[in-house]
Amino acid sequence: xxxxxxxxxxxNSEKGSQTIELFTFNKESSNLExxxxxxxxxxNEYLGGIDTEENFLDICFLVIDSIIADGLHNNDTENSxxxxxxxxxxxxxxxxxxxxxxxxxxxxxxxPIIPKKNYKSFCSIxxxxxxxxxxxxxxxxxPILFREQxxxxxxxxxxxxxxxxxxxxxxxxxxxxxxxNELNKNIAKFAEKNxxxxxxxxxxxxDFAFMLLEECHTQNDLPQPTNIWLTGAxxxxxxxxxxNPIKGEKSVWTCNENTKRGDIIIIYVLSPFSxxxxxxRADIDGVYTPFNYYNSRTKVTDGIKIPQVxxxxxxxxxYFSSLPITRKNFQGVNGVKFSAxxxxxxxxxxxxxxxxxxxxxxxxxxxxxxxxQINCEKDxxxxxxxxxxxxxxxxxxxxxxxxxxxxGRNEKAIPDFVFMPTGELHFQxxxxxxxxxxxxxxxxxxxxxxxxxxxxxRIMKSSTxxxxxxxxxxxxxxxxxHFERFKPTFEEYWQNINNAETFRDLKLLISKEALK
Numbered sequence: 001x002x003x004x005x006x007x008x009x010x011x012n013s014e015k016g017s018q019t020i021e022l023f024t025f026n027k028e029s030s031n032l033e034x035x036x037x038x039x040x041x042x043x044n045e046y047l048g049g050i051d052t053e054e055n056f057l058d059i060c061f062l063v064i065d066s067i068i069a070d071g072l073h074n075n076d077t078e079n080s081x082x083x084x085x086x087x088x089x090x091x092x093x094x095x096x097x098x099x100x101x102x103x104x105x106x107x108x109x110x111x112p113i114i115p116k117k118n119y120k121s122f123c124s125i126x127x128x129x130x131x132x133x134x135x136x137x138x139x140x141x142x143p144i145l146f147r148e149q150x151x152x153x154x155x156x157x158x159x160x161x162x163x164x165x166x167x168x169x170x171x172x173x174x175x176x177x178x179x180x181n182e183l184n185k186n187i188a189k190f191a192e193k194n195x196x197x198x199x200x201x202x203x204x205x206x207d208f209a210f211m212l213l214e215e216c217h218t219q220n221d222l223p224q225p226t227n228i229w230l231t232g233a234x235x236x237x238x239x240x241x242x243x244n245p246i247k248g249e250k251s252v253w254t255c256n257e258n259t260k261r262g263d264i265i266i267i268y269v270l271s272p273f274s275x276x277x278x279x280x281r282a283d284i285d286g287v288y289t290p291f292n293y294y295n296s297r298t299k300v301t302d303g304i305k306i307p308q309v310x311x312x313x314x315x316x317x318x319y320f321s322s323l324p325i326t327r328k329n330f331q332g333v334n335g336v337k338f339s340a341x342x343x344x345x346x347x348x349x350x351x352x353x354x355x356x357x358x359x360x361x362x363x364x365x366x367x368x369x370x371x372x373q374i375n376c377e378k379d380x381x382x383x384x385x386x387x388x389x390x391x392x393x394x395x396x397x398x399x400x401x402x403x404x405x406x407x408g409r410n411e412k413a414i415p416d417f418v419f420m421p422t423g424e425l426h427f428q429x430x431x432x433x434x435x436x437x438x439x440x441x442x443x444x445x446x447x448x449x450x451x452x453x454x455x456x457x458r459i460m461k462s463s464t465x466x467x468x469x470x471x472x473x474x475x476x477x478x479x480x481x482h483f484e485r486f487k488p489t490f491e492e493y494w495q496n497i498n499n500a501e502t503f504r505d506l507k508l509l510i511s512k513e514a515l516k
Contacts, residue, residue, distance in 0.1 A: 002160065002194050002204070010208050011200065023143075023202035025135040036060050036131065043145055043206060059128040062113065064136060065096040069104040080139040080188070081181050087133075088177045092116040093125075119173035124293035126180055140198055142187045142205065144180060148252050148297055151287045151486050156209040159482050162190045164451060167288060167444045170257065176290040212482075222281055222302070223262035225363055226493065228338035230325065231255055233269045233277070242267060242278055245303030250283055255298040256335030257443045259286035264343070264361050265300050268333050275308040276346070279360055285486070288443040296335065296443070304360060307353035309346065319345045374470040377438040381416065384494055385436055385468055392507050394419075403428065405459055414456045419515065421460070431515040433457055434466035441471065450476075450485060457483070464510060473497065475509055 010016040022042065025035055040056050067073065072091055074083035093114040095107040114121045122129070126144065133141035146153040157164050165182035168175030191201040231254050233242055241251055253265065265280040280300035287297045311330060314320040321327075325336050338346075340363055347357045374380060389399070403418045406427055416436045421428040435453040440446040446467070453465045463478045475490035476483045490509055496502055508514055 019203040019207040020199050023199045027136050059125050062093050063132045066093050069096045084181050123176045126291035140188045150289045159212045170295045179290050225262045225264045228264040228343050229256050230266050230333050230336040232333040233267050238269045250299045250301045253300050254294045254334045255286045257286045257296040258441050259298045274311040279304045380436050392511050429461045432464045433462050437469045440469040
C-alpha cells in the first residue's frame with residue numbers, strides 16, 4: 001500500500017489538487033478538447049511518438065464519435081473487462097456526420113480509417129481509447145498514455161507495487177490490447193486497496209509516483225557495444241533529425257527488441273534517398289512498447305553522419321550484393337542484425353569514400369575463453385553460475401535450491417538459488433535470490449524472469465536479486481525500498497566477468513561478507 005501520510009500530504013497540496021482536477025471529467029459539462037489538450041501539454045514528454053497536438057485531439061474525437069455512431073456503449077450488466085473486450089473486437093474508426101435527427105452516422109461513401117479487428121492499428125491509439133473510456137464510461141478505466149516510453153510506466157507500476165501482467169508475444173496483436181485489460185484490473189485492485197477514486201489513481205500514477213522514483217540525472221558512459229543493428233528512417237526523419245546530428249541529442253527509434261544500451265545503430269534512410277546515412281549508439285535497452293504500432297523502441301544518441309552509401313552501391317558491391325537485406329532492397333530493415341563482418345565491410349566502403357573510421361564506434365572483443373556448450377537451463381547453473389559462485393567464495397552449503405515457503409495457505413517452491421536463508425521452516429528470509437533460465441535475450445522473457453525473481457524477493461524480504469541465462473548475469477540491489485527494473489546494479493556477459501575489476505565489483509555486491 002502507498003504511505004497514507006505522504007499521500008494525504010500530496011493530495012491536499014496545491015500540486016496534488018491540480019493533478020486530481022486535471023483528470024476529473026464531467027461528460028455532461030466538461031470540454032473534451034480543452035481537457036485532452038491540457039493533459040497532452042502537461043504530459044507531452046511522456047507521450048513520445050505523437051507528432052502534433054492536433055493528431056492526439058483528432059483521434060480522441062474520432063474514437064468517441066465512432067463509439068457513439070456504432071452504439072458501442074457499455075450496458076448495465078457489463079464490467080470494465082467485459083466491455084473493453086467487446087469494444088476492441090467491434091470498434092472501427094471512421095469519419096461521422098450528423099443526420100437530420102441530430103444523430104451521428106458514418107460518413108457515406110468513406111472507408112473506415114481503421115477497420116474492425118485491425119488490432120495492430122488499434123494498439124497504436126490505445127492512449128486515446130483509454131483516455132476516452134476514462135472520461136465517458138461509467139466503468140473504471142485508467143488512461144495509459146505511455147505510447148513510446150512504456151519502460152517509464154513499468155517503473156511506476158514497480159514503485160507503486162502494482163503487478164505487471166505477463167507480456168504477450170509481439171505477434172499477438174489482440175493480446176497487446178488485452179494487456180491493457182489486465183493492467184486496468186490490477187490498477188483497479190490497487191485503487192480499491194488504497195481507497196482511491198479513479199481521478200486520484202490517475203494523479204497517483206502520473207504525478208505522485210514520480211516523487212517516489214529516484215531518477216538519475218547524471219548519465220554514465222555508454223557500455224561497450226556488443227551488437228550492431230539496422231533501422232530505417234523516412235524522408236521527414238532525414239530533414240528534421242538526421243541531416244545535421246546535434247551532439248547530445250537523443251531520439252526515440254524503432255529497434256530490435258534485443259537491443260542493449262551501447263549497441264551500434266546504423267540508420268538507413270528509405271525513399272527517395274535509399275542509403276546508409278549515419279551511425280548512432282543505443283542510449284537505452286530496447287523497450288517493449290505494446291501500445292504502439294511498432295512494438296520495440298530505443299533511444300539513440302551520439303550520431304555520426306557518414307558519407308552516404310547508396311542502395312545501388314551496396315547492390316553493386318561484391319560483398320553486400322549477397323546479403324539478404326540488400327537483395328530485399330532494404331525492405332523490412334527495422335531491427336535487422338548487422339554482423340561484425342558486415343560492419344567491417346561497411347567501414348571498407350567508408351574508407352574508400354575518405355572517412356576516417358577511427359571516429360566510429362567499434363564492437364568490444366574480449367579475448368577470453370568460456371564454455372559455449374550450454375544447451376539447457378541446468379547447463380547455465382552447473383557450468384556458468386555455480387563455478388562463478390565458488391570463485392566468489394561460496395560452497396554448496398551456502399545456498400538452497402527449491403526452498404519451500406508458505407504463501408497464504410499453500411507451500412511454494414522458491415527456485416533457483418536462495419542464499420543463506422534464516423528463520424523458521426517455510427517462513428525463511430534471505431538476502432539474495434538468483435533465478436536462472438536458459439535464454440532471456442528477448443524483452444518478454446527477461447521481464448517474466450525479473451518478475452518471477454522480484455516476487456520471490458518480496459516473499460523472502462531479499463535486498464538483492466539476480467537473474468541469468470546462457471549469455472549474461474544481471475544483479476539488482478534494492479534502493480529506497482524498491483528495485484529498479486531498468487537500472488541493474490551489475491550486468492555483464494559471462495566472458496567479461498573474468499576481468500579483474502569486473503569480478504571485484506561483483507564480489508563486492510554478492511559475496512557472503514557483502515550480504516552479511
